[in-house]
Structure formats: C-alpha cells, structure tokens
Amino acid sequence: MELVNRPLCTNVINLKWLWKNKRDEENTVIRNKSRLVAKGYAQKEGVNFEESFAPVARLEAVRLFIAYAAHKSFTVYQMDVKTAFLYGPLKEEVYVNQPNGFVDPYHPDKVYRL
Numbered sequence: 233m234e235l236v237n238r239p240l241c242t243n244v245i246n247l248k249w250l251w252k253n254k255r256d257e258e259n260t261v262i263r264n265k266s267r268l269v270a271k272g273y274a275q276k277e278g279v280n281f282e283e284s285f286a287p288v289a290r291l292e293a294v295r296l297f298i299a300y301a302a303h304k305s306f307t308v309y310q311m312d313v314k315t316a317f318l319y320g321p322l323k324e325e326v327y328v329n330q331p332n333g334f335v336d337p338y339h340p341d342k343v344y345r346l
Contacts, residue, residue, distance in 0.1 A: 235342045239327060244343050246271045247331045268331055322346060 254263040326346040
C-alpha cells in the first residue's frame with residue numbers, strides 16, 4: 233500500500249470507521265473495538281472489477297468429507313484461515329481515500345493504492 237496521486241477517470245473507494253463497545257454482564261464497557269472498512273458497494277461490476285468470488289465449501293460437502301474420514305478412520309486436522317483474503321494478490325488496481333483522522337497533512341489530496 234502506497235500513497236499516490238489521485239488517478240484520473242478512476243473510482244476511488246471511501247473508507248469508514250466502525251466502532252463497537254464490548255460490555256460485561258453489568259453493561260459496563262470493558263473493551264472498545266474499531267475497524268476500518270471499505271465502502272466497496274460503490275463499485276460497479278464490469279467497470280471497477282470483473283468478478284467477486286469467495287471459495288467457501290457447501291455444508292453438504294463438509295459433512296460428506298467428515299463422514300468419509302470417520303468411516304475410513306482417517307485423522308482430520310483443522311486450521312483457521314481468517315487472513316487468507318487479507319494478503320491475497322489483487323488483479324485490479326484499487327484506490328482508497330485516506331481514512332478520516334489519519335490524513336497525511338503534507339499530502340491531503342493523495343490516495344492509497346492497494
């Protein structure tokens with residue numbers, strides 16, 4: 233990710249902060265959480281991207297796999313791949329505006345190229 237000049241004739245995606253307070257049983261705030269999300273819904277298929285696809289197995293396929301593994305007495309291992317989509321290569325160039333509160337004071341008109 234790098235800060236670049238705003239490209240001409242390119243859709244630049246806005247960013248939004250989402251805030252969430254985690255509370256205990258007595259409704260006391262115990263943790264504040266935030267995340268920065270892209271407003272990708274402003275993009276148009278065929279203009280800003282070609283296709284969207286998330287490789288997720290159907291529940292029937294997972295159940296069949298587990299049943300077959302149990303029948304054959306196979307050992308099954310599991311892993312969590314939460315970050316698989318965070319570090320995957322992008323096919324298109326994507327530009328996002330600088331997030332509110334984190335704008336570079338020396339380059340306020342520049343955008344990030346992901």
